[in-house]
Amino acid sequence: MSASLPDTAPASPGEDTPQRRFPTAPLFLSAPAALLFAALVLTPLFLTALLSFNQFEYATGRTGGFTLEHYLAVVTDEYYLEIFLRTFRISALATAICVVIGVPEAYILSRMTNPWRSIFLLVILAPLLVSVVVRAFGWSMLLGPEGPVNGALIALGIGRMKLLYSEGTVVVALVHVMLPFMVIPVWTSLQKLDPAVEQAALSFGASRATAIVRVVAPQILPGILSGSLIVFGLSASAFAIPGLLGGRRLKMVATVVYDQYLSDLNWPMGAAVAVILLAANLIIMLTYHRMVEGHYRRRLG
Amino acid sequence: MSFLELKNITKRYGPLTAVGDVSLSVEKGEFVSLLGPSGCGKTTTLQMIAGFVEPSAGTIRLDGRDITRAKANSRGLGIVFQSYALFPHMTVFDNVSFGLEMQRVPKGERKPRVEEALSLVHLSPYAKRYPRELSGGQRQRVALARALVIRPPVLLLDEPLSNLDAKLREAMQFELREIQRKVGTTTVMVTHDQAEAFSISDRVVVMEAGRITQIDQPYRIYEHPETEFISRFVGKTNLLPGKVATATGAGATVSLAGIAVPVENAGLSVGETVTLCIRPEKLHLTAPSNGLLTGRVADRFFLGSQWLYHIDGPLGTIMVVTPNDGSTPAEQGAPVGLEWSPSVVRVHRGAMAEAPDVALEVTG
Ligand SMILES: Nc1ncnc2c1ncn2[C@@H]1O[C@H](COP(=O)(O)OP(=O)(O)OP(=O)(O)O)[C@@H](O)[C@H]1O
Ligand SMILES: [Mg+2]
Numbered sequence: 027m028s029a030s031l032p033d034t035a036p037a038s039p040g041e042d043t044p045q046r047r048f049p050t051a052p053l054f055l056s057a058p059a060a061l062l063f064a065a066l067v068l069t070p071l072f073l074t075a076l077l078s079f080n081q082f083e084y085a086t087g088r089t090g091g092f093t094l095e096h097y098l099a100v101v102t103d104e105y106y107l108e109i110f111l112r113t114f115r116i117s118a119l120a121t122a123i124c125v126v127i128g129v130p131e132a133y134i135l136s137r138m139t140n141p142w143r144s145i146f147l148l149v150i151l152a153p154l155l156v157s158v159v160v161r162a163f164g165w166s167m168l169l170g171p172e173g174p175v176n177g178a179l180i181a182l183g184i185g186r187m188k189l190l191y192s193e194g195t196v197v198v199a200l201v202h203v204m205l206p207f208m209v210i211p212v213w214t215s216l217q218k219l220d221p222a223v224e225q226a227a228l229s230f231g232a233s234r235a236t237a238i239v240r241v242v243a244p245q246i247l248p249g250i251l252s253g254s255l256i257v258f259g260l261s262a263s264a265f266a267i268p269g270l271l272g273g274r275r276l277k278m279v280a281t282v283v284y285d286q287y288l289s290d291l292n293w294p295m296g297a298a299v300a301v302i303l304l305a306a307n308l309i310i311m312l313t314y315h316r317m318v319e320g321h322y323r324r325r326l327g
Numbered sequence: 328m329s330f331l332e333l334k335n336i337t338k339r340y341g342p343l344t345a346v347g348d349v350s351l352s353v354e355k356g357e358f359v360s361l362l363g364p365s366g367c368g369k370t371t372t373l374q375m376i377a378g379f380v381e382p383s384a385g386t387i388r389l390d391g392r393d394i395t396r397a398k399a400n401s402r403g404l405g406i407v408f409q410s411y412a413l414f415p416h417m418t419v420f421d422n423v424s425f426g427l428e429m430q431r432v433p434k435g436e437r438k439p440r441v442e443e444a445l446s447l448v449h450l451s452p453y454a455k456r457y458p459r460e461l462s463g464g465q466r467q468r469v470a471l472a473r474a475l476v477i478r479p480p481v482l483l484l485d486e487p488l489s490n491l492d493a494k495l496r497e498a499m500q501f502e503l504r505e506i507q508r509k510v511g512t513t514t515v516m517v518t519h520d521q522a523e524a525f526s527i528s529d530r531v532v533v534m535e536a537g538r539i540t541q542i543d544q545p546y547r548i549y550e551h552p553e554t555e556f557i558s559r560f561v562g563k564t565n566l567l568p569g570k571v572a573t574a575t576g577a578g579a580t581v582s583l584a585g586i587a588v589p590v591e592n593a594g595l596s597v598g599e600t601v602t603l604c605i606r607p608e609k610l611h612l613t614a615p616s617n618g619l620l621t622g623r624v625a626d627r628f629f630l631g632s633q634w635l636y637h638i639d640g641p642l643g644t645i646m647v648v649t650p651n652d653g654s655t656p657a658e659q660g661a662p663v664g665l666e667w668s669p670s671v672v673r674v675h676r677g678a679m680a681e682a683p684d685v686a687l688e689v690t691g
Contacts, residue, residue, distance in 0.1 A: 220410060220412060222408045222410050222412035223412045223413070223414060223415070225377075225379050225399065225408070225412065226406065226408060226412040226413075226414070226473075227414070227425070228379075228398075228399045228400040229377060229399060229400070229402075229404060229405075229406045230400075230425055230426035230429045230430075230477065231400050231401075231403060231426070231429040231430060232400060232425075232429050233400060234400075236429070237400075240425075241414055244416040245415060245416055
């Protein structure tokens, strides 16, 4: 997203030919995107970071100044620690399930021939057209005490179960929402494979499963990696799903930030939590990226 | 019954018949080459034997077993793909060792066999590299080593040497022939290069537009091409249109633009339109007075062991190849005579096809 400039040979003084001038075209071309990025992403981020250092009194509200007490409060409070751990646990679980479901799904999709492939691709992408909020409501109606799932459980004699407001429900709903973000990058990297490579494995007598594990999977690892990063990042900062399906007690970081801003009106605290989430997310994702990709950089370029 | 047998194999892609009604029998231990212009269906034929393309019709039998619908991983063939299809995430060593692993060869035995295969293709120092760190020709040799190391009963090679320099190619041809002799591997090789097909094959299969037009020993394909297309595609040739003037017993004469040329009679009838094919090396330069045909040297090219002349005469430009025996070659513009013996002239019935594109490529 940021502007990257090609290396320009340093012009020696006195040799001021027009060809040697600093190339301005790339700068101009990337300027609109860079401006947009600065205005819409960096500025709010910077303001949030500033806000998190402000002092806060319940009686008077935000009072300006500089303090680290919000960060200290978050880091030392068991309550926040639990929420952070829960957020990353749920996100990791949702990511893992997305890998398990999404990778085979993408593989099967890449194996289909054309009318079916287009149809199923559409089926996979169609949920993205429906708002997350609507889909979360869908889940809460489906799993609610009077919903069809509980109806079926009662009819089967198992009895009513409390399905809503549990971690499991949040994970299931997150997987549902995030799956396309896993399928698409994996599908893209599958498209780039030479089908002859898998055929070569088969020609040596490898079973289909062996060919997939030993030959196909390692080659689509970059796709799985970027899918995982997207799903994990989006899940860790998800708001609508835990907000609607987690209820009042099962909080995730994004819902806590929302509470701090709108219920407690403690904006600096909310900002501090948001900044910590961002930092933690970055650290986890970079570590993961390092671990997996470092392994494969030399092989796949 | 032959070891590998294709019977009326056809592959259609929608309206396009990529391979039409191909029948071919390959004996055990035989080396057969598929030769033909680009897009004529060579790869498709090979892929049907390998099991990656399902034939629309016909049967394939291997060692008496019908494998037409058998799974590719149950056929046990060694394959070199046209695109090499190396495993990009494995080192050269692991690429070659993969087939042995699949055959459950014990680890201790794998290493020497992989090393042997790599040294065969002159790639021993590259064992630890990844495919993308190799040149095109080196990748191709990895593909070859990978197929050879498993010692398959049948080798399918899709242009296995196309990317190698002349010297390496010759060395690899020799190795392939050696292996095939020693181990008795049945080999089907696809190639564009007729010299390669001729030098190492027991038999050559010429394909044209999805069909087999001739199956024969290399020597016979060259000397007795069954169609005009083959004589044009295989080696250089002079094609001369004419009409049969006389036909008596063993001999006949064909009139080429008013010049009578003696040929062998193969059931020709007077007045028939024919095309004569004469290979350039079968023609001899003589003094203008005692040639069957006279002309002038328009161009001459030095090919090392031979001279190639373009002679302009009443029948257009005719190519002549003479061995370079150290004597002084004919000068450009010099009048010369051409002579040949009637037995070297091949007579094809019918008129000459309009300048096909392969002619440009091969005779140009
Ligand atoms: N999957 C496919 N779908 C449609 N047409 C195909 C397909 N594969 C091959 N063809 C067509 O079948 C014909 C034969 O292709 P094939 O790859 O066998 O040619 P080839 O003889 O190997 O050529 P080359 O020497 O260039 O490799 C070509 O006209 C090609 O366009
Ligand atoms: Mg081909």
